[in-house]
Amino acid sequence: MNATSHAPPPVLRLMALSFDYGDGQLLAFPDCEVAAGQHCLLLGPSGCGKSTLLHLIAGLLRPVSGHVELAGQRVDALSGAALDRFRGRHVGLVFQRLHLLPALSVEDNLLLAQGLAGMPRDRARVSELLERLGVAQRAHARPDDLSFGQAQRVALARAVINSPPVILADEPTSNLDDDNTREVLSLLQTEASRSGASLIVATHDRRIRDAFDLRLELAA
Amino acid sequence: MNLFRLSLAYLRAQPLTAGLNVVLLALGVATITVLLLVGRQLEDGLSRDARGIDLVLGAKGSPIQIILSSVYHLDVPTGNIPLASALRWEAHPLIAEAIPLALGDSYAGFRIVGTTHAYPQHFGAALASGRLWARSMETVLGATVAAERNLIPGRQFIGVHGLEGGTHAHDYAPYTVVGVLEPTGGVLDRLVLTSVESVWDIHEMDHDHDHDHDHDHDHDEGHAQHDDQQHDHDHDHDHDHDHDEGHAQHDHDPVADENADRQITAMLLRFRSPLAAVTLPRLINSGPDLTAAAPAYETARLLGFVGIGLATVRGFGILLIVTAGLGLFIALYTALKTRQWDLAVMRSLGASRAHVMSHVLLEGLILAAAGALLGLLLGHTIAELLGQTLRQAGEMGITGRVFYTEEAALFALMLLVGVLAALLPAWAAYRTDIARTLARTR
Numbered sequence: 331m332n333a334t335s336h337a338p339p340p341v342l343r344l345m346a347l348s349f350d351y352g353d354g355q356l357l358a359f360p361d362c363e364v365a366a367g368q369h370c371l372l373l374g375p376s377g378c379g380k381s382t383l384l385h386l387i388a389g390l391l392r393p394v395s396g397h398v399e400l401a402g403q404r405v406d407a408l409s410g411a412a413l414d415r416f417r418g419r420h421v422g423l424v425f426q427r428l429h430l431l432p433a434l435s436v437e438d439n440l441l442l443a444q445g446l447a448g449m450p451r452d453r454a455r456v457s458e459l460l461e462r463l464g465v466a467q468r469a470h471a472r473p474d475d476l477s478f479g480q481a482q483r484v485a486l487a488r489a490v491i492n493s494p495p496v497i498l499a500d501e502p503t504s505n506l507d508d509d510n511t512r513e514v515l516s517l518l519q520t521e522a523s524r525s526g527a528s529l530i531v532a533t534h535d536r537r538i539r540d541a542f543d544l545r546l547e548l549a550a
Numbered sequence: 551m552n553l554f555r556l557s558l559a560y561l562r563a564q565p566l567t568a569g570l571n572v573v574l575l576a577l578g579v580a581t582i583t584v585l586l587l588v589g590r591q592l593e594d595g596l597s598r599d600a601r602g603i604d605l606v607l608g609a610k611g612s613p614i615q616i617i618l619s620s621v622y623h624l625d626v627p628t629g630n631i632p633l634a635s636a637l638r639w640e641a642h643p644l645i646a647e648a649i650p651l652a653l654g655d656s657y658a659g660f661r662i663v664g665t666t667h668a669y670p671q672h673f674g675a676a677l678a679s680g681r682l683w684a685r686s687m688e689t690v691l692g693a694t695v696a697a698e699r700n701l702i703p704g705r706q707f708i709g710v711h712g713l714e715g716g717t718h719a720h721d722y723a724p725y726t727v728v729g730v731l732e733p734t735g736g737v738l739d740r741l742v743l744t745s746v747e748s749v750w751d752i753h754e755m756d757h758d759h760d761h762d763h764d765h766d767h768d769h770d771e772g773h774a775q776h777d778d779q780q781h782d783h784d785h786d787h788d789h790d791h792d793h794d795e796g797h798a799q800h801d802h803d804p805v806a807d808e809n810a811d812r813q814i815t816a817m818l819l820r821f822r823s824p825l826a827a828v829t830l831p832r833l834i835n836s837g838p839d840l841t842a843a844a845p846a847y848e849t850a851r852l853l854g855f856v857g858i859g860l861a862t863v864r865g866f867g868i869l870l871i872v873t874a875g876l877g878l879f880i881a882l883y884t885a886l887k888t889r890q891w892d893l894a895v896m897r898s899l900g901a902s903r904a905h906v907m908s909h910v911l912l913e914g915l916i917l918a919a920a921g922a923l924l925g926l927l928l929g930h931t932i933a934e935l936l937g938q939t940l941r942q943a944g945e946m947g948i949t950g951r952v953f954y955t956e957e958a959a960l961f962a963l964m965l966l967v968g969v970l971a972a973l974l975p976a977w978a979a980y981r982t983d984i985a986r987t988l989a990r991t992r
Binding site: 382410411418419421427446 | 552555556559560562563891892894895896897898899900901902903904905984985988989
């Protein structure tokens with residue numbers, strides 16, 4: 331990242347990665363390198379293993395073979411609490427169902443994300459982020475009281491709050507109409523770029539295909 | 551957002567379920583706490599008031615009744631005993647101390663006890679003001695009596711026949727307060743002490759005054775009185791047997807040796823040697839006119855009777871706690887099913903397995919601690935209310951303002967209940983498969 335003249339080192343490198351759900355069917359993934367700050371689209375039909383690949387990258391699943399290198403660290407070599415802490419610091423996750431914690435206020439959801447990642451709780455950072463995403467006035471609301479659009483912004487804020495080098499988004503647009511799809515995608519890309527993160531979106535939604543330079547097509 | 555606040559937030563999100571579990575736990579804990587407080591204070595009170603009293607001489611009858619009436623001042627006496635018989639045992643070489651008691655009258659519900667200076671001294675009671683009685687009709691008040699009746703040395707009051715507040719007042723013979731005792735925390739606080747002679751004298755006067763009235767047939771049991779010659783139905787019978795039980799009396803007939811016919815209600819004895827416990831009771835009980843009752847033995851017997859009731863209530867309290875623990879388990883386990891995503895999301899945000907497990911355990915602990923604290927508070931409040939509203943409980947000195955180490959143990963036990971109830975849900979949280987949970991669309 332400090333090398334300005336050379337190509338920046340890849341933030342994500344997948345090599346000979348394969349996974350087996352235990353049903354005897356081996357999922358093999360193409361090799362791939364994503365440069366720091368570069369956005370990438372994982373495209374493919376349902377059931378091709380997009381979510382699985384995201385989970386492998388995040389260390390939520392362990393590959394049968396090959397390896398995942400994220401920010402210079404072999405994710406598949408980590409385990410236990412160290413893996414959890416690494417994930418909290420280096421990976422921001424955006425789910426299709428946003429999965430905000432319903433018992434906590436918007437602000438507490440973000441503070442929890444900082445705390446669980448082992449980062450200092452920074453209220454100023456939280457309010458600045460909510461301000462920028464236009465949901466500052468809902469800081470003390472419960473997720474259930476938010477509109478879907480507001481909740482989506484909060485979920486995005488949670489993914490970027492710890493400035494992770496990689497943001498993984500699983501089908502962020504599949505339930506949205508065209509206008510909302512454009513808006514969400516633009517938000518994702520803007521926020522990722524702002525914190526210098528690489529955005530990796532897994533989707534079967536071909537509408538957003540052209541918004542990405544780097545595309546990884548997965549076969550069914 | 552630390553783990554404690556996180557668990558608290560999840561509990562607050564389900565206020566009814568959490569509240570119900572806390573209340574159930576609190577009821578169980580309160581039941582056990584009240585039992586502990588009342589039972590312990592009862593035992594403490596019983597052993598404190600009987601401290602240093604090895605044996606009590608009373609009229610033939612139930613030993614428990616003798617102990618209750620003469621040591622704890624709760625029941626009516628079994629009758630009276632001839633002073634001469636009692637004095638014979640006072641002189642016995644195995645007896646270190648003997649304190650006579652003459653009961654029968656009361657003042658505003660407080661018993662007037664004719665005794666010697668040895669009685670307050672035995673319980674280490676110090677004077678708060680004034681002096682001990684020197685002459686007949688002089689009294690020293692227990693701290694509670696003085697405080698409740700607002701009496702100080704120099705004031706006078708009228709005693710009445712009977713231990714429970716009789717109707718017949720000795721209005722021609724007022725007692726004079728000469729001293730007030732410091733609070734002892736024991737039965738002494740609720741007694742009016744005077745000389746044995748006062749009790750004899752007042753009934754002698756009583757007799758003189760009431761000579762013309764036909765009041766002698768309806769004396770309550772337990773009246774220290776003097777013999778009345780006008781018992782017309784008894785007149786022809788053996789004089790010594792026709793007195794009402796429990797009347798410390800003296801015979802009106804002029805007699806050479808006054809002591810020979812004097813009566814008292816009981817005599818408290820302290821042994822000089824443990825050997826006396828083996829030989830004396832049997833010796834005394836074999837006599838014609840006395841029953842010897844040992845406070846330690848009778849108290850243990852009494853608590854044995856009470857113990858059955860206490861055990862029943864304790865069992866009920868334990869049942870409540872077990873039910874509450876089960877409710878806690880079900881609540882946590884059910885909540886967990888709908889919270890799998892939350893736990894998986896927490897894991898994806900960097901929480902370790904141990905972290906989410908502690909989160910669930912902490913919820914059980916918080917509920918258990920809240921239930922235990924509320925239960926202890928409730929238990930102490932109930933005990934205090936019992937002491938203040940029930941006369942008997944008040945007389946036994948029951949209060950909610952004391953704490954026992956067992957309560958800390960009870961609190962710890964409740965935390966254990968919380969952990970046990972949360973253990974299985976916490977283990978399920980530990981085992982949560984994040985990827986599978988996140989991949990599942992509800």
